[in-house]
Amino acid sequence: MAYQALYRQWRPQDFSHMVGQEAIVETLRHQVQTGRIAHAYLFCGSRGTGKTSTAKILARAINCTHPINGDPCGECETCKRMQAEDFMDILEFDAASNSRVEDARELLEKVSFPPQFGAYKVYIIDEVHMLSNSAFNALLKTLEEPPEYLVFILATTEPYRLPATILSRCQRFDFGRIPAVLIQRRLREAAEGAGGEATDGALMSIARAAEGGMRDALSILDMCLGYGKKVDEALVRTVLGTSDRSFLFQFSSALREEQAADVLRLVDELISSGKDPQVFSRDVSGHLRTLLMAKYCGGEISEILSLTDEDAEEYVRESEKYASSRLMDMLDLFMHLETELRYSTSPRIALECAAMKCCLRTEATDQLALNDRISELEARISALQDQIASGASVQVERKSNEKEKGHSAPVTSRAGSKGKQAAKALTPTGRGTDEIWNEALKALKTAAPSVSGMLMMGTYQGSNGTEYRWKANPTFSVIAQSLNTPERKAQIEEALTAAAGVSCTFVATDSSEDQKKTEEASDESYLQTLKDTFGEEPVDVIDELPE
Numbered sequence: 001m002a003y004q005a006l007y008r009q010w011r012p013q014d015f016s017h018m019v020g021q022e023a024i025v026e027t028l029r030h031q032v033q034t035g036r037i038a039h040a041y042l043f044c045g046s047r048g049t050g051k052t053s054t055a056k057i058l059a060r061a062i063n064c065t066h067p068i069n070g071d072p073c074g075e076c077e078t079c080k081r082m083q084a085e086d087f088m089d090i091l092e093f094d095a096a097s098n099s100r101v102e103d104a105r106e107l108l109e110k111v112s113f114p115p116q117f118g119a120y121k122v123y124i125i126d127e128v129h130m131l132s133n134s135a136f137n138a139l140l141k142t143l144e145e146p147p148e149y150l151v152f153i154l155a156t157t158e159p160y161r162l163p164a165t166i167l168s169r170c171q172r173f174d175f176g177r178i179p180a181v182l183i184q185r186r187l188r189e190a191a192e193g194a195g196g197e198a199t200d201g202a203l204m205s206i207a208r209a210a211e212g213g214m215r216d217a218l219s220i221l222d223m224c225l226g227y228g229k230k231v232d233e234a235l236v237r238t239v240l241g242t243s244d245r246s247f248l249f250q251f252s253s254a255l256r257e258e259q260a261a262d263v264l265r266l267v268d269e270l271i272s273s274g275k276d277p278q279v280f281s282r283d284v285s286g287h288l289r290t291l292l293m294a295k296y297c298g299g300e301i302s303e304i305l306s307l308t309d310e311d312a313e314e315y316v317r318e319s320e321k322y323a324s325s326r327l328m329d330m331l332d333l334f335m336h337l338e339t340e341l342r343y344s345t346s347p348r349i350a351l352e353c354a355a356m357k358c359c360l361r362t363e364a365t366d367q368l369a370l371n372d373r374i375s376e377l378e379a380r381i382s383a384l385q386d387q388i389a390s391g392a393s394v395q396v397e398r399k400s401n402e403k404e405k406g407h408s409a410p411v412t413s414r415a416g417s418k419g420k421q422a423a424k425a426l427t428p429t430g431r432g433t434d435e436i437w438n439e440a441l442k443a444l445k446t447a448a449p450s451v452s453g454m455l456m457m458g459t460y461q462g463s464n465g466t467e468y469r470w471k472a473n474p475t476f477s478v479i480a481q482s483l484n485t486p487e488r489k490a491q492i493e494e495a496l497t498a499a500a501g502v503s504c505t506f507v508a509t510d511s512s513e514d515q516k517k518t519e520e521a522s523d524e525s526y527l528q529t530l531k532d533t534f535g536e537e538p539v540d541v542i543d544e545l546p547e
């Protein structure tokens with residue numbers, strides 16, 4: 001006898017052998033028992049979830065003369081004919097390969113002939129969404145006034161591609177993905193039936209890889225059994241080309257610790273062992289996603305992701321070492337890598353590049369620090385411009401001031417005369433407001449890095465003791481708005497309050513108004529400078545310089 005693929009061997013012959021889909025099976029059994037059969041059924045769901053199997057069982061059950069508990073009896077004459085596939089009244093049609101209207105017409109021509117043996121003539125149309133529009137119209141005509149004996153069972157993975165006119169005439173059943181534990185159980189039966197030995201872990205890996213599809217799961221098991229009778233996790237990984245979990249843990253912790261050399265070594269190991277970068281990148285994404293879920297859901301992931309308790313524990317333990325933002329960033333990088341690899345001609349380099357980006361985060365932080373320094377310099381330049389605008393004499397005064405004080409922060413000296421007074425203000429705890437501001441800044445750097453980054457794009461203007469004012473640099477005037485949003489304002493105020501020991505408020509302003517004033521003022525001060533230099537008496541201007 002020719003070898004029959006496992007998924008064919010294990011295709012359920014009646015409702016009792018179906019795996020999962022209990023609610024659907026229950027409803028259909030009931031319909032068979034009560035004889036309340038619909039004229040059109042629509043079975044939706046992803047591949048391998050049992051749509052076609054259910055359609056076949058239903059077709060036989062409604063034609064069986066003595067159904068038992070809604071299942072075909074397997075004993076009566078029609079059942080025997082159906083088993084021998086010598087039965088004209090069940091017609092199967094694959095719309096994927098017969099999508100033309102002629103094909104549909106040819107099929108529907110036979111509709112007007114009543115069934116020969118059974119009570120119903122059943123049309124099973126697989127992948128029904130593939131039918132052309134005119135084919136749908138032909139089908140619709142039949143669905144509008146179907147003869148008593150006619151039953152359509154339409155199956156599709158993409159119900160949203162069906163016209164509403166068809167959808168509205170069907171009784172719809174949605175087939176969910178089959179839980180991994182149920183798939184594992186059926187795989188165990190199938191492996192033993194084929195005289196193989198398989199470990200629980202191996203079968204679970206197959207079940208998880210099949211993502212709820214029984215047909216895929218049985219096909220993978222079939223491939224594994226093709227290698228030998230003993231199926232373990234290592235064999236499943238070889239067949240699927242996936243990576244071993246300990247390798248993934250090793251890889252992700254190298255990324256987390258930013259050990260670039262280790263990461264590159266692991267990539268080299270991976271490629272040398274013949275693994276596909278694309279499959280690996282998907283594995284890493286899956287691994288990071290599990291870590292992220294472990295971080296938020298804790299031990300519950302064992303149920304959500306069908307992991308063993310031990311594995312779930314390992315994930316939870318590992319996830320605690322990550323900040324969630326870091327995990328998100330890493331996941332983001334690898335998700336992009338997956339897409340990128342589809343078009344990449346040098347997948348290894350793309351993989352290494354993404355991994356390096358994960359590792360070089362510290363340098364990215366350095367970049368942030370650099371940005372901070374640039375904003376600081378911009379603040380100084382802007383301060384100098386203000387100084388120039390308010391006259392050269394001020395500049396000279398300031399210079400000498402700086403010499404006396406040594407290195408003074410430009411941030412405070414820029415704060416204008418009003419700011420300077422305010423900066424000297426003491427808080428109820430007796431500490432200077434500058435000190436409090438700096439302390440709050442330091443706290444924000446860790447508690448709310450983005451807020452602290454924004455604050456670097458402007459300058460502290462001083463405080464009256466409880467209200468702290470800040471002004472955005474001209475190029476970053478939008479930042480003032482962002483900092484005034486309730487959430488960010490609250491974060492800053494919280495940090496200030498904590499540092500000051502009394503309730504503090506925070507106000508951010510942008511420099512656009514100031515700039516107008518400065519421009520007006522600068523004209524006046526220019527005149528003043530001229531007056532200071534030349535006096536108010538008219539001056540003779542001589543073109544030629546004396547020799």
Ligand SMILES: [Zn+2]
Nearest residue numbers: 064073076079
């Ligand atoms: Zn029967």
